[in-house]
Amino acid sequence: MEEVQRPRVGRKRSEAARRAILDAALELLRLHGYARLTTDAIARAAGVGKQTIYRWWPSKAAVALEALTELGRAIPSPETGSLEGDLAAFLASTFRLLRGPRGTAAVLKGLMAEAQLDPEFARGFAVFIASRRGALRAILERHAGRAEPARLEAAVDMLFGAMWYRLLVGHAPLDIAFARVLARLSARSLRPVRG
Amino acid sequence: MEEVQRPRVGRKRSEAARRAILDAALELLRLHGYARLTTDAIARAAGVGKQTIYRWWPSKAAVALEALTELGRAIPSPETGSLEGDLAAFLASTFRLLRGPRGTAAVLKGLMAEAQLDPEFARGFAVFIASRRGALRAILERHAGRAEPARLEAAVDMLFGAMWYRLLVGHAPLDIAFARVLARLSARSLRPVRG
Amino acid sequence: MEEVQRPRVGRKRSEAARRAILDAALELLRLHGYARLTTDAIARAAGVGKQTIYRWWPSKAAVALEALTELGRAIPSPETGSLEGDLAAFLASTFRLLRGPRGTAAVLKGLMAEAQLDPEFARGFAVFIASRRGALRAILERHAGRAEPARLEAAVDMLFGAMWYRLLVGHAPLDIAFARVLARLSARSLRPVRG
Amino acid sequence: MEEVQRPRVGRKRSEAARRAILDAALELLRLHGYARLTTDAIARAAGVGKQTIYRWWPSKAAVALEALTELGRAIPSPETGSLEGDLAAFLASTFRLLRGPRGTAAVLKGLMAEAQLDPEFARGFAVFIASRRGALRAILERHAGRAEPARLEAAVDMLFGAMWYRLLVGHAPLDIAFARVLARLSARSLRPVRG
DNA sequence: GTATAAGCGAGACGGTACGTCAAGTCTTTTT
DNA sequence: AAAAAGACTTGACGTACCGTCTCGCTTATAC
Numbered sequence: 059m060e061e062v063q064r065p066r067v068g069r070k071r072s073e074a075a076r077r078a079i080l081d082a083a084l085e086l087l088r089l090h091g092y093a094r095l096t097t098d099a100i101a102r103a104a105g106v107g108k109q110t111i112y113r114w115w116p117s118k119a120a121v122a123l124e125a126l127t128e129l130g131r132a133i134p135s136p137e138t139g140s141l142e143g144d145l146a147a148f149l150a151s152t153f154r155l156l157r158g159p160r161g162t163a164a165v166l167k168g169l170m171a172e173a174q175l176d177p178e179f180a181r182g183f184a185v186f187i188a189s190r191r192g193a194l195r196a197i198l199e200r201h202a203g204r205a206e207p208a209r210l211e212a213a214v215d216m217l218f219g220a221m222w223y224r225l226l227v228g229h230a231p232l233d234i235a236f237a238r239v240l241a242r243l244s245a246r247s248l249r250p251v252r253g
Numbered sequence: 254m255e256e257v258q259r260p261r262v263g264r265k266r267s268e269a270a271r272r273a274i275l276d277a278a279l280e281l282l283r284l285h286g287y288a289r290l291t292t293d294a295i296a297r298a299a300g301v302g303k304q305t306i307y308r309w310w311p312s313k314a315a316v317a318l319e320a321l322t323e324l325g326r327a328i329p330s331p332e333t334g335s336l337e338g339d340l341a342a343f344l345a346s347t348f349r350l351l352r353g354p355r356g357t358a359a360v361l362k363g364l365m366a367e368a369q370l371d372p373e374f375a376r377g378f379a380v381f382i383a384s385r386r387g388a389l390r391a392i393l394e395r396h397a398g399r400a401e402p403a404r405l406e407a408a409v410d411m412l413f414g415a416m417w418y419r420l421l422v423g424h425a426p427l428d429i430a431f432a433r434v435l436a437r438l439s440a441r442s443l444r445p446v447r448g
Numbered sequence: 449m450e451e452v453q454r455p456r457v458g459r460k461r462s463e464a465a466r467r468a469i470l471d472a473a474l475e476l477l478r479l480h481g482y483a484r485l486t487t488d489a490i491a492r493a494a495g496v497g498k499q500t501i502y503r504w505w506p507s508k509a510a511v512a513l514e515a516l517t518e519l520g521r522a523i524p525s526p527e528t529g530s531l532e533g534d535l536a537a538f539l540a541s542t543f544r545l546l547r548g549p550r551g552t553a554a555v556l557k558g559l560m561a562e563a564q565l566d567p568e569f570a571r572g573f574a575v576f577i578a579s580r581r582g583a584l585r586a587i588l589e590r591h592a593g594r595a596e597p598a599r600l601e602a603a604v605d606m607l608f609g610a611m612w613y614r615l616l617v618g619h620a621p622l623d624i625a626f627a628r629v630l631a632r633l634s635a636r637s638l639r640p641v642r643g
Numbered sequence: 644m645e646e647v648q649r650p651r652v653g654r655k656r657s658e659a660a661r662r663a664i665l666d667a668a669l670e671l672l673r674l675h676g677y678a679r680l681t682t683d684a685i686a687r688a689a690g691v692g693k694q695t696i697y698r699w700w701p702s703k704a705a706v707a708l709e710a711l712t713e714l715g716r717a718i719p720s721p722e723t724g725s726l727e728g729d730l731a732a733f734l735a736s737t738f739r740l741l742r743g744p745r746g747t748a749a750v751l752k753g754l755m756a757e758a759q760l761d762p763e764f765a766r767g768f769a770v771f772i773a774s775r776r777g778a779l780r781a782i783l784e785r786h787a788g789r790a791e792p793a794r795l796e797a798a799v800d801m802l803f804g805a806m807w808y809r810l811l812v813g814h815a816p817l818d819i820a821f822a823r824v825l826a827r828l829s830a831r832s833l834r835p836v837r838g
Numbered sequence: 839g840t841a842t843a844a845g846c847g848a849g850a851c852g853g854t855a856c857g858t859c860a861a862g863t864c865t866t867t868t869t
Numbered sequence: 870a871a872a873a874a875g876a877c878t879t880g881a882c883g884t885a886c887c888g889t890c891t892c893g894c895t896t897a898t899a900c
Contacts, residue, residue, distance in 0.1 A: 068844025093370040171369035175288040219414030239407040247442035263875035483760040561759035565678040609804030629797040637832035653849030
């Protein structure tokens with residue numbers, strides 16, 4: 059079921075405008091946080107008409123999501139030889155990105171909020187979440203592939219859940235130590251019962 | 254450090270208005286969800302002036318939070334004799350409340366969203382979260398009190414984190430089966446390594 | 449038809465409160481003008497409950513009106529021997545009061561505005577206006593009593609009208625010179641046609 | 644001093660919206676009077692967003708003023724050959740407009756009130772007043788041009804003053820008879836002393 | 839090479855909700 | 870019973886953003 063590719067007529071989408079919008083969105087997010095991000099402000103900062111944003115994205119949240127996806131493209135899936143080691147490395151580099159300079163944590167929090175308020179956006183956000191889950195699930199399967207699927211799923215929920223929970227509530231930091239403890243607990247919970 | 258108890262003069266806060274506001278808020282949340290909850294609507298439904306809401310609560314989120322706190326007052330902390338059993342029971346009754354008739358899940362999601370957008374509210378919300386954490390922490394300490402504190406904290410984060418994660422993302426249900434798997438994994442991760 | 453004087457029971461109306469209210473009202477009018485006068489502010493400044501104001505006056509405009517009436521009690525009706533002279537003297541002292549230190553002009557303007565917006569108050573205000581008209585009318589009748597009543601009425605309208613018009617529109621000052629010109633024109637318009 | 648005519652970009656002001664707003668304002672004024680006119684009601688009746696009103700007018704009073712100015716565009720300046728005749732005709736047609744079907748009198752009263760309460764609006768209102776004064780002044784100058792300017796000004800104040808005074812206080816009607824008396828008194832007061 | 843189709847920056851538009859202000863009323867305690 | 874204090878309902882205010890709709894241009898293909 060190919061996409062119909064009829065060679066369209068008229069002016070082409072401006073890559074310059076697209077970049078300017080994404081960059082402006084990230085910049086504004088970094089400066090003021092998601093709550094104070096407005097479509098008007100993005101348009102103004104990007105030197106772009108509001109319609110140009112709405113032509114290509116359904117909402118400001120979608121813009122932020124795309125901007126973010128670009129950033130978070132490559133978190134490496136390391137190979138240390140042990141489940142605990144791989145998990146610790148994966149979580150540590152994820153947490154490091156969140157503490158990064160681009161206000162990534164703020165953006166993620168804002169997107170999760172938006173997903174609660176806008177069901178349309180929630181669907182797009184779920185795709186993003188699923189792709190991250192896939193990466194973590196792959197690590198678990200590499201070392202504990204014989205465990206029941208429900209347990210693997212639950213383990214993923216517990217790891218990413220713990221991350222999001224700290225991210226959203228802010229009661230404790232997402233640091234290396236936390237990455238290590240999570241890895242340790244998770245590895246212990248999944249290992250075969252009998253040595 | 255006594256609370257100054259100067260016997261106030263003038264008309265007293267109307268308990269009737271307070272109740273009407275909280276009830277109206279819960280009712281509207283149940284009917285339309287948090288995203289469509291407005292201060293005007295609460296005031297109208299409660300037969301109350303908007304100002305009366307703003308006099309006592311800083312935002313509609315604070316109203317919803319208070320309404321919710323009343324509801325969630327008593328989730329029992331069971332005693333089954335084992336860590337896994339207690340966890341499974343606690344999680345199961347928590348999940349049951351979330352599936353309950355008052356749209357509790359929707360309210361919680363909305364509140365978490367609000368906390369991301371309004372730092373002022375985030376502080377109040379954190380108190381609510383902390384009280385729930387305390388209940389779960391108590392169960393863990395009863396059976397695994399000798400574990401390092403950081404591990405207990407992380408275990409709480411993983412359990413409630415997993416719950417919130419499913420609640421917010423909606424990729425899988427919060428059912429009894431999930432409660433059991435979480436309890437199992439958590440118990441295994443905390444038990445002493447050697448029998 | 450005597451007023452029934454049944455010796456009322458309970459606490460008596462506090463003259464101190466009455467004075468405090470009128471004084472506070474005048475002071476606030478002088479400071480901020482009528483537009484920014486609020487019942488709350490009067491009550492606060494007078495150290496009085498709002499209800500005490502509403503118990504005795506129907507609106508803040510009525511308070512201002514009473515305060516004003518006290519001030520404007522005695523504008524002398526002079527006797528110079530000529531119509532023109534009497535008019536000039538009467539207008540000059542009226543204008544002088546308006547330029548006085550108590551913000552009288554501002555109060556009058558505010559009351560006229562209120563009368564346009566509140567029919568209830570308009571009635572009370574009309575009484576005040578009528579009493580001023582009476583004073584001016586008396587002067588005219590003293591010297592031009594044989595003129596048709598309609599002309600005397602019209603002359604009063606033209607004199608007070610001119611005053612109010614300048615007061616309300618503010619396009620020109622209410623000074624001695626204006627008082628003299630008005631007196632001159634009015635006297636000429638009313639004198640018998642033939643010497 | 645040319646008006647800078649930079650050829651504006653973006654969507655143009657909607658004449659349809661402008662008309663709808665002015666028409667709605669007049670209609671509401673006619674129905675309910677100025678005191679009960681609200682920006683919300685105008686917007687609703689005109690099928691327009693409130694912001695569209697605030698974008699082009701600083702207040703509801705400015706809307707009413709513009710609506711009114713359109714109405715009162717043409718009161719004829721008649722030529723009867725005599726000062727008294729011209730004045731009588733001018734005043735009579737002015738009064739007739741005020742009694743007209745569009746609630747003009749009510750609007751004018753409301754605007755004068757507003758001018759007392761809002762200094763910003765007072766400036767705009769003064770322009771309107773000045774234009775009316777100009778028309779009357781022209782008639783006076785045609786027949787009594789040699790009189791001192793201060794007397795002409797005062798005569799204008801007395802005529803329009805009398806009109807506004809009756810309009811605002813409402814103690815007597817603005818009818819033909821009043822127009823005639825005003826014209827008579829005014830003409831007599833300005834004629835040369837000696838035939 | 840000229841019609842036709844889209845994209846673009848700008849900005850006005852119809853709406854919804856916000857949080858504030860003041861008006862006038864009602865309730866509690868004190869005098 | 871009146872007073873001070875202050876909470877109450879009501880209703881309008883002016884602002885902030887939302888997402889849509891023109892306007893006058895600027896590119897691109899298509900004829």
